[in-house]
Amino acid sequence: xxxxxxxxxxxxxxxxxxxxxxxxxxxxxxxxxxxxxxxxxxxxxxxxxxxxxxxxxxxxxxxxxxxxxxxxxxxxxxxxxxxxxxxxxxxxxxxxxxxxxxxxxxxxxxxxxxxxxxxxxxxxxxxxxxxxxxxxxxxxxxxxxxxxxxxxxxxxxxxxxxxxxxxxxxxxxxxxxxxxxxxxxxxxxxxxxxxxxxxxxxxxxxxxxxxxxxxxxxxxxxxxxxxxxxxxxxxxxxxxxxxxxxxxxxxxxxxxxxxxxxxxxxxxxxxxxxxxxxxxxxxxxxxxxxxxxxxxxxxxxxxxxxxxxxxxxxxxxxxxxxxxxxxxxxxxxxxxxxxxxxxxxxxxxxxxxxxxxxxxxxxxxxxxxxxxxxxxxxxxxxxxxxxxxxxxxxxxxxxxxxxxxxxxxxxxxxxxxxxxxxxxxxxxxxxxxxxxxxxxxxxxxxxxxxxxxx
Numbered sequence: 001x002x003x004x005x006x007x008x009x010x011x012x013x014x015x016x017x018x019x020x021x022x023x024x025x026x027x028x029x030x031x032x033x034x035x036x037x038x039x040x041x042x043x044x045x046x047x048x049x050x051x052x053x054x055x056x057x058x059x060x061x062x063x064x065x066x067x068x069x070x071x072x073x074x075x076x077x078x079x080x081x082x083x084x085x086x087x088x089x090x091x092x093x094x095x096x097x098x099x100x101x102x103x104x105x106x107x108x109x110x111x112x113x114x115x116x117x118x119x120x121x122x123x124x125x126x127x128x129x130x131x132x133x134x135x136x137x138x139x140x141x142x143x144x145x146x147x148x149x150x151x152x153x154x155x156x157x158x159x160x161x162x163x164x165x166x167x168x169x170x171x172x173x174x175x176x177x178x179x180x181x182x183x184x185x186x187x188x189x190x191x192x193x194x195x196x197x198x199x200x201x202x203x204x205x206x207x208x209x210x211x212x213x214x215x216x217x218x219x220x221x222x223x224x225x226x227x228x229x230x231x232x233x234x235x236x237x238x239x240x241x242x243x244x245x246x247x248x249x250x251x252x253x254x255x256x257x258x259x260x261x262x263x264x265x266x267x268x269x270x271x272x273x274x275x276x277x278x279x280x281x282x283x284x285x286x287x288x289x290x291x292x293x294x295x296x297x298x299x300x301x302x303x304x305x306x307x308x309x310x311x312x313x314x315x316x317x318x319x320x321x322x323x324x325x326x327x328x329x330x331x332x333x334x335x336x337x338x339x340x341x342x343x344x345x346x347x348x349x350x351x352x353x354x355x356x357x358x359x360x361x362x363x364x365x366x367x368x369x370x371x372x373x374x375x376x377x378x379x380x381x382x383x384x385x386x387x388x389x390x391x392x393x394x395x396x397x398x399x400x401x402x403x404x405x406x407x408x409x410x411x412x413x414x415x416x417x418x419x420x421x422x423x424x425x426x427x428x429x430x431x432x433x434x435x436x437x438x439x440x441x442x443x444x445x446x447x448x449x450x451x452x453x454x
Contacts, residue, residue, distance in 0.1 A: 021069075021116070021127065022112075022127070024109045025109055025112045025113050025116060025127055026069060028109050028110060028112070028113030029069060029072065029113045029116055029117060030061050030065045030068055030069055031057075031061055031113075032082065032086055032113055032114070032117055033060075033068040033069070033072055033082055033117075034057040034058075034060040034061040034064075034068065035057050035085070035089070036081075036082045036085030036086060036089075037049075037052070037053075037057065037060055037068070038057065039085050039088075040081055040085075044078075044081060045078070046071045046075050046078050048067055048070075048071060049064065049067055049068060049071055052064040052067070072117070079117060079119070082117055083117050083118045083119075086114060086117055086118070087118075090114065093106060093110065093111070093114055094114060094118060097111070097114055097115055097118055097120045097126075098118070098120055102115075102126065108129065111126055112126050112127045112129070115127060266418040267418070269332065269417075269418055269421060270418040270419075270420055270421060272331070272332055273331055273332040273418070273420055273421045273422070274420065275331070276331025276332055277330070277331045277332075279331070280329075280330065280331050318445070318448075319445065319447065319448055319451075320448070321448055321451040321452035323444070323448065324424070324444055324448055324449060324452045325370070325452065327422065327424045327442060327444070328366075328370040328372045328424065329370065330422040331422070332373075332421055332422065333370075333372040333373070333422045333423075333424060334372065334373045334374075334375070334417060334421065334422070334423045334424070335366075335372050335373070335374045335375070335424045335426065336375050336377065336410055336413050336414065336423065336424070336425045336426070336436075336441070337359070337363065337374070337375070337376045337377065337425075337426045337427075337449065338377060338406060338407075338410060338425070338426060338427035338428075338429060338432060338446070339356065339359060339376045339377055339378040339379075339406070340352075340355070340378055340379055340406065341427045341428055341429055341432075341446055342359060342426060342427075342446040342449055342450065343355035343356070343358070343359050345428055345446040345447060345450065346446070346450040356378065356387075356389070359376065360376060360389075360391065360392050360395055360397065361392060362453040363376055363392070363394075363395045363453075364392035364393055364394055364395050365453075366452070366453060367393075367394030367395055368393075368394055373396075374394060374395045374396065375395075375396040375397075375398060375413060376395055376396070376397050376398070377398050377399075377400070377406050377409050377410050377413070378397070378398070378399050378400070378406060379399075379400055379405060379406035380399030380400045380401065380402075380406075387399060398413075407429060407431065407432045407435070410425060410427070410432055410436065411432075411435050411436060411439065414435075414436045414439045414440070414441045415439055417440075417441075419440060422442065423436070423440070423441040423442065424441065424442045424443075424444055425441050425442070425443050425444065426444050426445075426446055426448070426449040427443065427445075427446060428445055428446040428447070
């Protein structure tokens with residue numbers, strides 16, 4: 001038995017609700033718990049509700065409704081504390097429930113919710129009656145809405161009938177007017193057909209005259225075309241002879257010009273190579289000047305000179321990047337790079353476009369550091385379209401034509417150079433290395449170039 005604040009014993013705790021709590025009653029119960037929630041300390045709250053202690057009543061009802069309803073059902077002490085808060089806020093309603101005579105003017109949902117919290121004798125009947133009353137009210141409200149909707153639909157149907165009747169009358173009037181207009185058009189059409197027949201007769205006469213004139217014109221045109229064809233044939237023959245003469249003259253001029261320019265270029269380039277090589281050899285061997293200088297007559301101790309043994313001690317291995325630096329330091333040196341052979345040796349996992357960009361950027365730095373002429377050759381035989389590329393400063397970029405491999409293009413570049421010019425070819429391909437070596441170039445492995453670039 002639980003003593004109420006009204007003083008009477010309460011035996012409603014033994015009663016059990018044999019059906020789910022009606023929705024309206026449940027919402028009122030959750031609101032009562034949410035309102036009384038704030039008046040309790042954290043220690044007085046069940047463990048599962050303490051996380052909602054700082055929430056507002058509205059947020060408690062929204063986020064903790066199920067938890068509060070479950071705690072109210074399973075925790076008699078929590079239900080008693082909520083009931084005490086309800087008695088403080090609703091003394092008239094709770095007092096009437098304790099006395100067993102709820103106010104007749106009170107909302108059945110409020111009465112049922114308070115009875116569910118306080119559990120006075122007969123509270124199950126109050127909750128059940130409130131649920132049935134709420135269902136009855138919902139049914140009546142639904143009936144009212146249905147009747148109102150039915151009335152609205154009937155009014156719309158009457159308006160639609162009136163509109164259809166008016167539209168039918170209008171269409172009938174338009175149909176009568178269209179019939180009259182059709183009769184008038186039929187009369188006009190018969191008159192137009194008569195005019196057309198008269199016009200066709202006149203047209204047949206004109207066609208006969210036109211065919212006669214056309215025959216005469218065709219005869220004159222055939223004679224003119226015969227004369228024009230003869231003149232055009234003679235003109236084409238003369239133009240063909242003139243074009244052949246001009247093409248032969250231009251080919252002869254171009255051959256003479258290109259022969260002179262290529263030979264002049266090769267001679268000038270070879271001369272510059274010889275001059276630079278002579279100056280470099282003179283600096284390397286520290287050759288004395290040809291004429292005797294006054295300072296050479298003074299007796300003094302001179303520094304020791306380098307012997308062939310000292311020079312041999314400076315030799316580098318074939319895979320030393322210093323070999324490439326020594327070759328590029330030669331006068332008028334020309335470095336030819338087998339592009340994809342180098343990139344696929346150094347960084348094959350990258351896409352071809354990024355391989356090209358990385359190699360050309362490094363070659364541009366090498367050309368700026370050494371001053372050597374640098375040409376990079378890529379295989380373009382499998383390209384569907386020309387590669388759009390802006391060559392970096394100091395680097396010549398070439399793609400082989402369809403049907404020509406990059407190896408063949410490299411050999412053509414080596415053969416185009418004059419004998420005596422230092423040409424270095426960077427490639428790991430044995431066939432390329434042997435071919436350029438026979439042509440007078442110096443092959444260097446791709447790994448040596450990659451070490452120098454890195």
